[in-house]
Amino acid sequence: MRQSTLFGRTLREAPADAQTRGHQLMLRAAIARPLASGLYTWLPLGFRVATKIEQIIREEMDRIGCQEMEMPVLTPSDLWKTTGRWEALEPVTFRTKDHNGREFMVSYTHEEAVHAHASAEILSYRQLPVMVYHFQSKGRDETRPRAGLLRTREFVMKDAYSFDADQAGLEKSYKAQHGAYERIFKRIGLDATSVESDTGAMGGDIAHEFQVLTDAGDDRIAICSNCDYKANLEKATRTVPSAARTESDAPAEISTPGVMTIDQLQARLGRPADAFLKTVLIKGKDEIVAVVLPGDRNANEAKLRKLLDVAEIRFANDADFGRVGGVAGFIGPVGLRARILVDRSVDARPYVAGANKKDAHLDRVVLGRDFDGERVDVHDVSEGDICPRCGVGTLTIKRGVEVGNIFAYGTYYSDKMNTTFLAADGTRRPFVGGSYGIGIGRAVQTVIETNHDDKGIIWPIAVAPYQVHVIALPSNDEAVRTAADALVGDLERADVEVLYDDREETAGVKFADADLVGIPFRATVSKRTLKEDQVELKPRSASEAEFIPRKIATERIAGAVRRALA
RNA sequence: CGGGGCGUAGCGCAGCCUGGUAGCGCGUCGCCUUUGGGAGGCGAAAGUCGAGAGUUCGAAUCUCUCCGCCCCGACCA
Structure with missing residues (x-):
């Protein structure tokens, strides 16, 4: 990709209303642009990152036998009325009507829709268990969108749904999803920890959030200094020291x-x-x-x-x-x-x-x-409280971003929607379900929040918009241009993803932009390197560059990319 | 939805208090010079001062209403 034709320009200064580092860098590096409060357009660079994250999720969902499908953004009101959520979600949803006055919701999520489908497609226990997922836009009229892509009013979510015959089956599906989530976040480059969470209004038993600890987050997480207890403050508890009973006079x-x-x-x-x-x-x-x-x-x-x-x-x-x-x-x-x-x-x-x-x-x-x-138990835990699990460690409280959650809700929707299958003993039984979500845009910005330095983003290579940033210096020099063009062509033929800075900008501008955009490898072809018949290669995360003979540059750079991806 | 703040050129801001020619830096366009860390010179374009109403001879500036955006709180991926 020639940078001179790239849609989306980098910003020297961040808009004043961008608060977190990730929000600022996301805007400066031309990842996405706001269209209205809480509504963002992916620019080409950001869209490539989002697509890569989706692909990683897709591979891990497929690996556990979760099947990709797609449900519509607009869903009919009667579906929501069967579970009472048409009313319950009224304050936080976008709605519309068709020309005949039929009401629709810009789907807040898809439990109702997927249950309707499960009911129609799954007739017998022999067809269970089943897991399906899709990537689809969700509409949520958040009263307060926040920090760029961290909380928006429309966002693409990967949401998966499991259907099992009984609780034991659900627990198996839940474990499979939990494992997939751990692999997904590791591959994306997010240090996400699974944290016990509140199950919210839906009741149910088990729920985990995958939290990435960063000050940009708006959740608060209690973490034990001794054991592996981690819980959202909505649910966190503590060991209350037992006081000796003391006698006293009447009040x-x-x-x-x-x-x-x-x-x-x-x-x-x-x-x-x-x-x-x-x-x-x-x-x-x-x-x-x-x-x-x-x-x-x-x-x-x-x-x-x-x-x-x-x-x-x-x-x-x-x-x-x-x-x-x-x-x-x-x-x-x-x-x-x-x-x-x-x-x-x-x-x-x-x-x-x-x-x-x-x-x-x-x-x-x-x-x-x-x-x-x-x-x-209705009190807030505080910093320094005793861990409820081990009774030894003390709790610290950190901020986190919830990049994903998994939730075993059981028969909550099946009961309300009367979605059942025929069990082995001939009775009709409700599906026992769970739902599993990951926000794509939030994941993108969380990667930035946790992978940057003072100059810009440092993309993990698995999700970087491009793998190598080739800098021609200056690009109006005939020899430099020819050599850089050739390097780019060779790298692309070796299946390396290249962003090619062919703009007529000064060295300072090009290097500053390269650091800002944060592509993992920077390969510079300049008058100076050409004199030695070399290419300079510098990983974004390193301070030192190495010089490679031009003859073997493609091979060496492609090799470095392959090793980094492995 | 409760509390707070902000809307002046693409971005960052000054001007508003105390009404009287709309400014600065960066960016953008043209020409020239320059090319290893956001270069230099000369020239140029670009603003319904968020919108509407009011006060006034005169409003970016004062008053009212509305709209938009951001932050804290509550809610979510």
Whole structure:
């Protein structure tokens, strides 16, 4: 490919609204361009990367017997209505109607569609298990697209679906996908770790996210310093140190005029945050729920949403406070007329809690004696907490990008859509399923986020837009041009992918662009190298170049590419 | 959807407070010189100042409404 004709120019400066390094480099290196908020066009260089990533995924899916197909972007509303997601996904989806008024969704995902097909194609247990996948655009009207390709409103996802006769089969399919994912991310050059994740509103048992740790990410992951425990903060828990039970007198009211927050209580009473109980009133499905936590812990919204089976956590209003007998700022679990959830971080010792009376708190409130409630796990873990698995290591919290997820949802969709097969014993049984997604654009930018230096991208060769960047210097010199043209032709005949910088630019511009675009090998043909009858070869990731006699340059460069790919 | 910020030439920005000729750097175009790390000279093109309404003799600048974009939070691949 001659760079003089390449569609898409490099940018010397990144647009001011590009925040992360990957976003900046993605734009500067002409990988993709925004068309509107959260909508991106692949430029030729980026499209080649995306295509290579797809091909790697395709090979690994095929290897585990997952069959490629393709379902439409637009899917009819009645399909979604059978699972209730037409309503549930309303705020985050794009919709349209045809000329007869029939409604369609720009598919958010394809579980419904694939179940409809499975139901029609798979009649007997003899046809199971089956795994299928496709690469297809998803539409998600994200309220906040973010960081370039990391979160967009339309993106291509590889989504695979497994259908099994029973739970044991599902677990096998799930393991096969998990293995494929590990191979895929390794080949792409992403250091992705599988992390336990929340199963979301769909329930189900097992789910893993593949997270790439980088500050550009917007997920938070708890990681044990000792064992292999890793979990999304939405799900992460900890070992709560057991406190010795202490005896104490009955609660006593203390006057605390105007003292309404944990911070103020600490200042006023001179005790640490964990000496207090924090009580948060929230709206449940059709009840008011009080969540009781130690003063130094925050409630985890994801955990609460799942526990209460609500889409969104909303705090109680004044009327709700009155209804349960609480006073804002002085709320506590003792005598409260609400469903009470007590976080497992609360232990069996006396705390200071709100007295449900203006300007008053209760000292020496003890769980089990003075109040009680359902014991739950709804707190955020913090840096330094004890690992829940090994009980030895401490947790650190890192940011991550979720490049893929796998999810064993079981019969969730089959039950709702009544998709069944005929089992060996003659009964009709629901498909036991799982879904497995990878975002292509997100993967591309995550590779950049984790493979660059201060000059530009450093592509892993397996996904690089081209393998060798040939630089002619200067390209208007007859001899240089002839030699460079010949090298490019020879390399291409040896099946090497070449980007050829034949532009009439100065050396500085060409080298700076080569570093920015980040093709793994740079081969320079210049007046200087020609004098010695040589070609200069420099890997993007190395600081030193080597000089190769022109006669064997093609062979040597093609060999280097082959070794790098192996 | 809650909170915050920003829209002036392709990109990065100044000008706005205190109303009066629309500017700078880079890029782009032409010619010349240059060619191993974003070169130099001369010349040139390019802006509905996000949109609309208002105030004013006069609005990029003041007021209002709308639109777009970004960041933090919540949600996702």
